[in-house]
Amino acid sequence: MMETLTVRHATLEDTESILRIYNQGIEDRIATLETETKDSSYMEAWFHDHQGRFSVLVAEKEGKVIGWASLNPYSHRCAYKGVADLSVYIDRNYRGQGVGSTLLDALEKAAKEQEFYKIVLFTFPFNQGGQGLYQKMGYRQVGVFEKQGVMDGELIDVMIMEKLLSAESKSVNL
Template sequence: MQVTANELAIRRARPEDAAAIAEIYTQGILERIATFESEPRTPEVMLAWLAERDERHPVLVAERDGRVLGWASISSYRPRACYAGVGEFSIYLHRDARGQGIGKVLLGALIDEVRRLGYWKLLSRVFPFNTASRRLCAALGFREVGVYEKHAKLDGRWLDVVIVERLIPENLT
């Protein structure tokens, strides 16, 4: 079943979302499909992470019927001022919410948010075998610009990552 934008509430994360965000992130960590992180996250850790966020580095959640089904965030790309308009994004969906179009709505909302915030580029790194994330990025106008070979080890195994980027043309003036 595909979801439409009006079936979901997309909003900024609140402190009370920390447990759901931790659960969703921990699924991604344990499944070894989306991150080099290897330790599960607790609600307390994610609450502290949320508290560190500012207006320029939001976390959005996708919610349906009061349940958080996914989250997406923007982090600083590099600390130098020349990169202030480049944001690095993460997106994670609850395993029960995958394949329904929720990621497309959530990432689309994140793109709208970075446009509003004045970013000119959004980027991320994706495991080559994470075909769902690569398809999602392609569907929303991201291009694959290269591969970092043997970027880091996960469970003692070197993994490559595919670099994806999307320009925000309105902010390139």
């Protein structure tokens, strides 16, 4: 019997798995403008910066971490306190199997608990898998930054997407 997918808050012990999956995203050139793989000291520092409001969740199957998602600061300006950026990375052997949807759903719930009202993300226009996930989860395209970054000597466009988590009120008390 296949074990079901479990999503939980990441612990420091998960950073090696998070690092492995993040480095796959760097190597595959579909999810980040980073081109140099990272090491464990980088990932441990990153993890320590993602405490409190900026949750990191992992997806586990049969005891193995196969994906992760995080809420990241969008801006340090107080006017954007309710807006989070997100990251979602799935082990290349498990992409397209619903892991991203499960993680993103749990991350949105965590974001609401931390009083975020909006999530934004940046993706590549050529990342069809990522865009399919985000569109399915209700994110909308806001626009495209043309030639926003450089990867492997090429100028790369970056698409901006967003989702409002709470549409009940136009006023917020953060």
